Amino acid sequence: MTLTEPWRVLAFLVGIIAFVALNAAYLVWLERKVAGHIQGRIGPKEVGPFGLLQPLADGIKLMSKQLLVPKGVDPLLFKVAPLLVLVPAVMSFVTIPFGENLVARNIDIGLLMIFAFASVNVMGLLLGGWGSNNKYAVISAARAVSQNVAYEIPMLITVVTMIMLTSTMNLNEMVIQQGGGILNWHFFANPLMPFAFLIFFVCALAETNRAPFDLGEAESELIAGFHTEYSGMGFGVFFMGEYANIIIGCSLAVILFLGGWQSPFEFLSDQGLWGVFWFLAKVYFLIFCVMWIRWTYPRTTLWGLLNLSWKILIPISLLILLLTGAMIKVWPLITGAS
């Protein structure tokens, strides 16, 4: 089925927004279920079968709440900040390949584009925290930024390693390179890749402000962090942005390391909708891991967090970068291959 260009754009636009909104709603449900089962409870169960209508009720509740703009805030920045978190996240979906042909715009520099938009996210947190004119919000924004700046470096170094390995920044091409079974995934490309994946995943957790790195909203110290002053849908939009960012982080991890929409075994199809199935299955598995980690590990301290990035992750990722470069360029010279 082919659509003409304007209709294709429109279809992707509606599809992506629906995907983000539905995921935000149902990932909250999933999070509560996972948290419940990990803590020996059963999570939401009253509204609908298995509590499946709970997100709907939550949404109605959030939307019917009054949007308070407290005195003394910067009204413009206060209102714009949630959008600054959500909109770039939605933009990033433009270039994510959900299936072999299911990508809104197959941009040559897609990987770079996602990081460009992800960097705007921090701006939203900062302006929201500052605009709230609230001590807790300002402290939280300062924390969130120092954390994001620190973890962007090992993440980008890891990504540069992957770009060296694939010599492309086109996400779909990266996935195509990983075809033909689980052993061709970049996760197994060389012995260093599992470590690179681990670094990328930890950085993704930190970049999206997820526990155990959610210093920005440590509720025991900072009430609710940068969104302390937000009520109703203002808070809801922050939350949607957070979940959208988690999906993007996990999608990137899947595309870079775990073969994107490629099926794990050659005898299983990855054509058409099967590709979408494999992609989403991997992404949701990673999202489940994110939740699993959140409800298993306690929050770190700010010092521990920054030390982990500057003293452990950055040197290791630099080492991986160097060794991968050596493997690509020097190894063939020694062995005389190619």
Place this chain on the structure above:
Amino acid sequence: MISLFTAEGLAGLVFLFIVAVTVGGALIAVGSPRLPRAVAGLAICFIGVAGLYYFLHSPFVAVMEMLIYVGAVCVTIVFAIMLADPGDEQKVGRRSAVAAPVGFGVGALLFWGMAMLGIKTMWPAAAAKVNTGSVTDIGHALITNYGMVFELISLVLLLAIIGSLVLARAGRGKS
């Protein structure tokens, strides 16, 4: 006159919108008495400029503009402002009476000069696409044509790193 409902017409509309975003952001950046708002205006201006680059078929430069200027420079500025002065807005120092006319005069002169330069120069026709923009091309360009620039930039960055280390070290007690 191009009709609005053709590809060119819509592109023109998008172009005008991007220009409006750029100019509007710049005006906010210059005019706002609150520093964080001014930085937000600056960020909007940068996003507009990135849009202009995209409009000029340079997605790589556009993305870099977003990544470096919005994601790094603006965030650093806001961060610095927040650490220095989280509370009341400060009055910008009193301006002298000649500041506005002189500023406008210099601005008009600059604008006139740039505009004349743009109109009078015989621009070579731009290629539709310079290269494929692949990583290999960028790498080749960086170590052949722009090798000198590349080395100089790395030197500047090295100096910046050493400088920041010195500054950070000085702030710490002897421990």
